[in-house]
Amino acid sequence: MLPSISSHNFNLVVIGGGPAGFMGAINAAEEGVESVLILEASSKPLEKVLISGGGRCNVTNACWDPCELVLNYPRGKLPLFTAFSRFCTGDAVEWFSNHGVELNIEMDGRMFPSSNSSIEVVNCLRRYAKNSGVKVYTKSAVKSLESLGKEGFIVVCRNGLTFRSKKVLLATGGHPSGYRLAKDLGHKCIFSVPSLFTLSLDAPWLSKCAGFVLDDVHMSLNIDGQRYNEAGTILITHWGLSGPAVLRLTSFAARSLHSKNYIGSLNINWLGNFDLSSVKSIIASYRYKKPRSLLGSERPFHFLSKRFWLSILKQIGVNPSLRWADLPRDVERCLSEALCSSNYLISGRGKFGEEFVTAGGVDLSEVNLENMESRHCKGLFFAGELLNVDGVTGGFNFQHCWSTGWLAGKGIASSIK
Numbered sequence: 525m526l527p528s529i530s531s532h533n534f535n536l537v538v539i540g541g542g543p544a545g546f547m548g549a550i551n552a553a554e555e556g557v558e559s560v561l562i563l564e565a566s567s568k569p570l571e572k573v574l575i576s577g578g579g580r581c582n583v584t585n586a587c588w589d590p591c592e593l594v595l596n597y598p599r600g601k602l603p604l605f606t607a608f609s610r611f612c613t614g615d616a617v618e619w620f621s622n623h624g625v626e627l628n629i630e631m632d633g634r635m636f637p638s639s640n641s642s643i644e645v646v647n648c649l650r651r652y653a654k655n656s657g658v659k660v661y662t663k664s665a666v667k668s669l670e671s672l673g674k675e676g677f678i679v680v681c682r683n684g685l686t687f688r689s690k691k692v693l694l695a696t697g698g699h700p701s702g703y704r705l706a707k708d709l710g711h712k713c714i715f716s717v718p719s720l721f722t723l724s725l726d727a728p729w730l731s732k733c734a735g736f737v738l739d740d741v742h743m744s745l746n747i748d749g750q751r752y753n754e755a756g757t758i759l760i761t762h763w764g765l766s767g768p769a770v771l772r773l774t775s776f777a778a779r780s781l782h783s784k785n786y787i788g789s790l791n792i793n794w795l796g797n798f799d800l801s802s803v804k805s806i807i808a809s810y811r812y813k814k815p816r817s818l819l820g821s822e823r824p825f826h827f828l829s830k831r832f833w834l835s836i837l838k839q840i841g842v843n844p845s846l847r848w849a850d851l852p853r854d855v856e857r858c859l860s861e862a863l864c865s866s867n868y869l870i871s872g873r874g875k876f877g878e879e880f881v882t883a884g885g886v887d888l889s890e891v892n893l894e895n896m897e898s899r900h901c902k903g904l905f906f907a908g909e910l911l912n913v914d915g916v917t918g919g920f921n922f923q924h925c926w927s928t929g930w931l932a933g934k935g936i937a938s939s940i941k
């Protein structure tokens with residue numbers, strides 16, 4: 525028997541008060557859907573937005589073309605083209621501007637609120653949810669979701685509250701309970717693994733260079749029968765490597781690394797665009813250019829810090845007091861290889877990336893990406909990280925939340941009308 529729920533009837537119940545859920549709820553309400561409720565498990569909706577981007581919230585990226593934008597999604601890619609063709613980065617910028625938040629572009633394309641504070645984005649979403657009549661119930665984790673066919677859904681919370689709703693938007697992020705609710709309604713979920721993490725390397729000497737940033741490092745990871753190449757800025761940490769290029773690498777290789785328990789071999793060229801033969805000839809030339817100088821005090825690549833250079837010398841067993849003229853040929857070769865083609869053992873996954881997200885979730889082939897409605901269960905919609913979509917760092921993860929949330933809101937409004 526159904527519980528008495530007459531005072532708990534809604535046109536739309538959104539499960540999950542994150543950015544995707546808020547965007548879906550606000551857009552549905554602004555498109556004319558009355559009685560919209562967000563059910564949030566925790567006491568703090570939009571918590572991830574608040575801590576995002578180091579408290580600045582990297583809202584999106586100035587990558588305007590959907591064809592280019594999709595390349596930043598290791599999972600999602602082509603199917604996302606449909607969603608981005610309808611609501612892209614430029615639309616997100618305009619949406620926020622229309623809702624009182626101006627975004628600034630940084631040199632690398634990342635976009636932040638002009639106040640440089642994530643609170644501005646949180647306040648905007650909360651304010652417009654309120655203004656458009658959306659109710660938000662916190663501490664209301666949904667434990668079950670039942671489809672009544674044309675009659676809508678029954679939504680039951682752990683705190684005992686029960687609601688009836690014509691439409692449901694599932695936007696629970698990477699939380700396992702959301703996958704369970706989707707599976708209960710017939711959806712396939714790709715098992716989730718972490719994405720965007722730092723790497724631990726079995727190279728204790730590197731920890732002496734912790735804090736050192738290198739701008740153009742090339743990395744090649746051979747794992748699980750696949751090769752992943754990445755280049756860009758890295759940060760040496762106490763346990764291994766971090767920085768944008770490493771997070772990008774681990775994002776694309778997330779599944780392969782997981783399947784090998786985060787053990788693998790990483791080839792690193794610390795000198796970026798220099799290849800082995802040019803490094804060999806530069807090093808060999810020092811024998812003639814600087815014969816009387818000491819290896820420790822005269823380094824051929826000035827963009828490498830002295831500390832890093834001395835650590836590399838020590839690592840391959842070269843005395844820094846040696847004169848360049850006395851450098852043995854075999855050591856010259858070892859030094860060139862250590863600088864631009866050496867293998868490091870990946871010994872595990874670092875603690876956290878800048879933007880920890882999950883790879884995996886609701887299979888996109890079972891979702892209509894024009895309006896985010898389930899192909900199995902009419903009236904059920906999806907948005908955000910719950911889907912089998914994840915992006916690299918740079919505002920791409922929020923962007924797919926804005927796009928899929930907006931599309932879901934619009935789709936719900938048209939289906940109710």
Ligand SMILES: Cc1cc2nc3c(=O)[nH]c(=O)nc-3n(C[C@H](O)[C@H](O)[C@H](O)COP(=O)(O)OP(=O)(O)OC[C@H]3O[C@@H](n4cnc5c(N)ncnc54)[C@H](O)[C@@H]3O)c2cc1C
Nearest residue numbers: 540542543544565576577582665666697908909919921922
């Ligand atoms: C430290 C950090 C920094 C980040 N910085 C950035 C950044 O600057 N730019 C960027 O693009 N991305 C960033 N990300 C990634 C971004 O935060 C996520 O991609 C995004 O929050 C996903 O949004 P979502 O709405 O899908 O899920 P979430 O933000 O995870 O929201 C889902 C909500 O659903 C609730 N919930 C879960 N299960 C239930 C249930 N059963 N019933 C009710 N409620 C439920 C959760 O409590 C949560 O509030 C960052 C992530 C982290 C961890």
